[in-house]
Amino acid sequence: MKNExxxxxxxxxxxxxxxxxxxxxxxxxxxxxxxxxxxxxSLATTADRRLPFVPYFVYPYVALYPVFLLPFFxxxxxxxxxxxxxxxxxxxxxxxLVFWNFPVAVERPTFAVVDFTTWALNLVYKLDVPANCFxxxxxxxSMMAALTVFTIDHRRGxxxxxxxxxxxxSALLVKQHYIADILAGFGIAILTYHAYFRQRIHEAxxxxxxxxxxxxxxxxxxxxxxxxxxxxxxxxEEKLQDLLAKVEAARRNxxx
Amino acid sequence: MLHARRPDRNKIVNWDRNKxxxxxxxxxxxxxxxxxxxxxxxxxxxxxxxxxxKVTLTTSVFPACCAAGSVWLYKKGWLR
Numbered sequence: 001m002k003n004e005x006x007x008x009x010x011x012x013x014x015x016x017x018x019x020x021x022x023x024x025x026x027x028x029x030x031x032x033x034x035x036x037x038x039x040x041x042s043l044a045t046t047a048d049r050r051l052p053f054v055p056y057f058v059y060p061y062v063a064l065y066p067v068f069l070l071p072f073f074x075x076x077x078x079x080x081x082x083x084x085x086x087x088x089x090x091x092x093x094x095x096x097l098v099f100w101n102f103p104v105a106v107e108r109p110t111f112a113v114v115d116f117t118t119w120a121l122n123l124v125y126k127l128d129v130p131a132n133c134f135x136x137x138x139x140x141x142s143m144m145a146a147l148t149v150f151t152i153d154h155r156r157g158x159x160x161x162x163x164x165x166x167x168x169x170s171a172l173l174v175k176q177h178y179i180a181d182i183l184a185g186f187g188i189a190i191l192t193y194h195a196y197f198r199q200r201i202h203e204a205x206x207x208x209x210x211x212x213x214x215x216x217x218x219x220x221x222x223x224x225x226x227x228x229x230x231x232x233x234x235x236x237e238e239k240l241q242d243l244l245a246k247v248e249a250a251r252r253n254x255x256x
Numbered sequence: 257m258l259h260a261r262r263p264d265r266n267k268i269v270n271w272d273r274n275k276x277x278x279x280x281x282x283x284x285x286x287x288x289x290x291x292x293x294x295x296x297x298x299x300x301x302x303x304x305x306x307x308x309x310k311v312t313l314t315t316s317v318f319p320a321c322c323a324a325g326s327v328w329l330y331k332k333g334w335l336r
Binding site (some may be wrong): 012013029056060061062064065066067069070073074076077080115116117152153162241 | 274276277279280284285288291292294295298299
């Protein structure tokens with residue numbers, strides 16, 4: 001432990017802050033950029049319209065932030081830590097790509113701020129852009145955290161999955177998302193979990209990356225050979241022609 | 257069979273190995289519990305206390321007590 005550098009000793013808090021910053025920064029940057037476009041899709045269904053607006057569900061909705069950070073401080077194993085770190089990054093990038101290419105906005109209800117609950121919900125509405133809905137990052141990130149915890153401890157994992165399902169439900173009842181957003185968010189998290197934790201996709205990617213320098217060397221050599229071969233051939237041909245001409249000249253005018 | 261698998265203790269932070277991670281983890285758990293407790297309080301009682309008091313209790317005081325309580329429970333041998 002004493003030989004580890006500062007980063008290695010503090011990798012958990014550093015990574016948690018970095019990924020939280022990446023999430024929040026990316027979310028708002030993409031939201032601002034697509035908000036300028038003003039062309040949003042709506043995924044509202046009859047079921048969405050029938051769901052009531054319940055401001056009380058703002059409490060499970062904000063529980064996402066501690067849930068997001070939980071695995072960083074629960075997991076000790078460094079290899080496992082890397083795997084779930086990469087899975088977080090993958091979920092974020094997948095969500096941002098969908099936000100960018102398929103912007104969905106949600107219609108929010110208007111309400112009066114009369115008590116602590118409505119004050120809290122009003123704060124959430126003010127801070128969060130009404131865009132970036134499909135897929136729900138609340139659903140995706142919380143499910144990713146829950147599956148990570150579940151992998152190392154089923155008992156804790158079941159509790160976090162319960163909290164995650166409540167987050168999904170709350171996102172619907174405070175009218176921050178449509179049903180399709182929540183399902184897509186859970187779907188992305190489950191697929192990413194399967195790819196990283198079951199199929200060990202990061203190991204295959206790492207193996208491919210290790211081969212990259214060798215492949216670059218090979219490609220460089222091939223390209224060089226293709227370029228130089230005709231040049232060398234032409235030079236040799238010129239030399240041969242020159243030599244043949246000299247031989248011919250020597251044959252016609254032999255030295256006396 | 258969810259109960260059939262034991263937790264992988266080698267992969268879970270414990271007080272002896274990393275005290276800071278242990279404290280932050282239990283602070284976060286306390287934060288989640290506090291949010292749910294506040295939900296119940298607002299739904300059933302809705303005490304007319306100032307906003308800053310509820311925010312401070314939920315985001316700092318209760319989670320900090322949970323973190324401190326987790327250390328006490330660990331020392332008692334209940335959270336090992």
